[in-house]
Amino acid sequence: xxxxxxxxxxxxxxxxxxxxxxxxxxxxxxxxxxxxxxxxxxxxxxxxxxxxxxxxxxxxxxxxxxxxxxxxxxxxxxxxxxxxxxxxxxxxxxxxxxxxxxxxxxxxxxxxxxxxxxxxxxxxxxxxxxxxxxxxxxxxxxxxxxxxxxxxxxxxxxxxxxxxxxxxxxxxxxxxxxxxxxxxxxxxxxxxxxxxxxxxxxxxxxxxxxxxxxxxxxxxxxxxxxxxxxxxxxxxxxxxxxxxxxxxxxxxxxxxxxxxxxxxxxxxxxxxxxxxxxxxxxxxxxxxxxxxxxxxxxxxxxxxxxxxxxxxxxxxxxxxxxxxxxxxxxxxxxxxxxxxxxxxxxxxxxxxxxxxxxxxxxxxxxxxxxxxxxxxxxxxxxxxxxxxxxxxxxxxxxxxxxxxxxxxxxxxxxxxxxxxxxxxxxxxxxxxxx
Amino acid sequence: xxxxxxxxxxxxxxxxxxxxxxxxxxxxxxxxxxxxxxxxxxxxxxxxxxxxxxxxxxxxxxxxxxxxxxxxxxxxxxxxxxxxxxxxxxxxxxxxxxxxxxxxxxxxxxxxxxxxxxxxxxxxxxxxxxxxxxxxxxxxxxxxxxxxxxxxxxxxxxxxxxxxxxxxxxxxxxxxxxxxxxxxxxxxxxxxxxxxxxxxxxxxxxxxxxxxxxxxx
Numbered sequence: 001x002x003x004x005x006x007x008x009x010x011x012x013x014x015x016x017x018x019x020x021x022x023x024x025x026x027x028x029x030x031x032x033x034x035x036x037x038x039x040x041x042x043x044x045x046x047x048x049x050x051x052x053x054x055x056x057x058x059x060x061x062x063x064x065x066x067x068x069x070x071x072x073x074x075x076x077x078x079x080x081x082x083x084x085x086x087x088x089x090x091x092x093x094x095x096x097x098x099x100x101x102x103x104x105x106x107x108x109x110x111x112x113x114x115x116x117x118x119x120x121x122x123x124x125x126x127x128x129x130x131x132x133x134x135x136x137x138x139x140x141x142x143x144x145x146x147x148x149x150x151x152x153x154x155x156x157x158x159x160x161x162x163x164x165x166x167x168x169x170x171x172x173x174x175x176x177x178x179x180x181x182x183x184x185x186x187x188x189x190x191x192x193x194x195x196x197x198x199x200x201x202x203x204x205x206x207x208x209x210x211x212x213x214x215x216x217x218x219x220x221x222x223x224x225x226x227x228x229x230x231x232x233x234x235x236x237x238x239x240x241x242x243x244x245x246x247x248x249x250x251x252x253x254x255x256x257x258x259x260x261x262x263x264x265x266x267x268x269x270x271x272x273x274x275x276x277x278x279x280x281x282x283x284x285x286x287x288x289x290x291x292x293x294x295x296x297x298x299x300x301x302x303x304x305x306x307x308x309x310x311x312x313x314x315x316x317x318x319x320x321x322x323x324x325x326x327x328x329x330x331x332x333x334x335x336x337x338x339x340x341x342x343x344x345x346x347x348x349x350x351x352x353x354x355x356x357x358x359x360x361x362x363x364x365x366x367x368x369x370x371x372x373x374x375x376x377x378x379x380x381x382x383x384x385x386x387x388x389x390x391x392x393x394x395x396x397x398x399x400x401x402x403x404x405x406x407x408x409x410x411x412x413x414x415x416x417x418x419x420x421x422x423x424x425x426x427x428x429x430x431x432x433x434x
Numbered sequence: 435x436x437x438x439x440x441x442x443x444x445x446x447x448x449x450x451x452x453x454x455x456x457x458x459x460x461x462x463x464x465x466x467x468x469x470x471x472x473x474x475x476x477x478x479x480x481x482x483x484x485x486x487x488x489x490x491x492x493x494x495x496x497x498x499x500x501x502x503x504x505x506x507x508x509x510x511x512x513x514x515x516x517x518x519x520x521x522x523x524x525x526x527x528x529x530x531x532x533x534x535x536x537x538x539x540x541x542x543x544x545x546x547x548x549x550x551x552x553x554x555x556x557x558x559x560x561x562x563x564x565x566x567x568x569x570x571x572x573x574x575x576x577x578x579x580x581x582x583x584x585x586x587x588x589x590x591x592x593x594x595x596x597x598x599x600x601x602x603x604x605x606x607x608x609x610x611x612x613x614x615x616x617x618x619x620x621x622x623x624x625x626x627x628x629x630x631x632x633x634x635x636x637x638x639x640x641x642x643x644x645x646x647x648x649x650x651x
Contacts, residue, residue: 235514239486242513246535247445253538254452278535285515295517328515 023164336394599651
């Protein structure tokens with residue numbers, strides 16, 4: 001079965017994706033806004049600078065242009081010029097310019113306002129008062145502007161991205177920390193056994209887990225009560241049923257000794273029926289026990305089988321003799337399987353025990369067997385634990401005993417008789433007592 | 435053997451008493467600990483004790499008797515089938531443990547086995563001179579020929595055989611004989627011993643004056 005996705009990995013993925021998208025979006029926004037604001041700031045600075053230059057140049061513009069047609073050039077300043085400027089007359093001639101400004105007018109147009117002179121300059125144009133219709137171009141290096149804008153945006157975006165990534169890491173850490181109590185509770189529930197006080201659920205550290213903790217604790221308390229009731233019932237039922245059955249058998253045994261010969265066959269049949277009733281009751285009592293933890297200990301199969309006698313059925317045991325399993329449950333299962341053999345006209349049954357991923361107990365008889373269609377139907381019913389009248393008490397009990405040992409029951413496909421295997425992974429071979 | 439049966443279920447108690455009596459044992463059957471305690475000083479060969487009795491646990495009674503030095507063998511008869519119960523039962527001082535329902539034939543076999551253990555001889559076949567006694571088949575042969583004995587006589591000879599070489603007190607044997615219904619003669623023991631000597635030979639049962647009787651080991 002495919003494992004369901006984990007909350008932590010799904011949340012982590014979501015958080016990382018959201019944080020990354022958020023970081024990229026914020027970074028892009030910061031980039032755009034910062035660049036825009038820097039450009040505005042630079043334009044504003046450019047304009048203000050133009051105003052200053054405009055004021056300073058006002059008196060010098062009374063001087064005419066040079067006779068050779070060349071623009072007058074300001075002397076070179078001691079620093080790098082970040083701003084250049086030109087005064088251009090109506091014929092498009094530069095009549096005055098800063099030291100690094102080109103001879104040729106920066107712009108053809110004379111419209112006041114901002115414009116770009118190719119990729120090289122950002123220019124603000126101002127009309128100068130007077131009849132000469134002079135214009136002032138003040139320009140800023142476009143590359144320098146881009147560089148400043150880029151640098152400002154880059155550092156701001158890096159900072160925003162850094163904060164975003166730091167948030168991702170912090171969120172993941174918080175997520176892990178907050179999901180830790182869930183994982184701890186899940187682990188505690190996995191190990192939790194209401195019958196084992198050593199595995200009690202630890203108190204929860206998050207309010208959201210309290211209902212779950214409370215529900216599990218309440219459920220386990222109800223389960224414990226139910227088990228206690230079943231055990232009490234089982235103990236009472238054992239006493240209430242076993243003793244009268246023993247009395248019935250003993251009375252019949254005495255009656256057989258004291259009765260006239262013509263009554264004995266009838267009494268023998270009655271006693272056989274009483275013995276069958278004993279086995280059914282023992283099986284039912286074992287059913288109650290099969291749901292509980294098996295009582296695993298070492299025992300000899302030969303000793304156990306020696307007590308399981310059926311009229312007309314000879315039973316032999318082979319393979320591993322000393323095993324570790326729940327002897328009472330195994331005895332109940334074998335008793336019912338051998339009872340089935342006896343009722344299906346078997347005269348002999350062989351119980352073979354081998355090691356294979358635990359213990360496998362194989363019961364074979366020479367009886368009438370089970371037709372293949374019915375065998376397949378029974379096997380499916382047992383596998384699905386869909387017990388019904390068709391599976392019978394014996395197979396159902398044997399299957400529950402196998403399941404109590406962590407295993408299963410298989411009706412084998414054999415040409416003659418009936419062969420049933422009980423696989424007991426929790427069982428094992430043991431050393432016989434000296 | 436003289437058996438004390440403690441079983442509160444009337445159907446079972448009555449049937450076990452009758453079955454074991456038919457096996458040649460003398461069975462005193464009681465349904466409560468209070469009744470059994472009145473007979474603690476009596477000599478029984480074996481105690482058959484139900485675990486759950488109306489006035490207490492049979493296992494506790496066995497434990498208290500063991501503390502007082504009573505070593506009479508005991509078999510617990512109970513509906514408790516769990517491993518832990520069997521261990522607790524045997525640890526209480528019992529010698530054997532039988533889970534109900536059981537076949538009375540198996541109980542009888544265990545009683546015989548306990549008797550053999552009591553005598554210190556594991557075989558159920560015993561030979562005393564020309565007398566062969568089969569404790570399981572309850573058969574006696576003298577010079578290879580079968581000899582018929584009554585239930586009372588068998589109870590006496592079995593008690594002596596199981597303690598062969600030891601003196602069995604008169605009072606113990608009288609209690610054994612008096613356990614049979616209709617036995618109210620004051621000299622019943624002597625009469626039965628006399629009958630046994632006539633059937634098995636006068637030298638088999640030795641009288642130890644003032645103490646009781648003995649079969650040589």
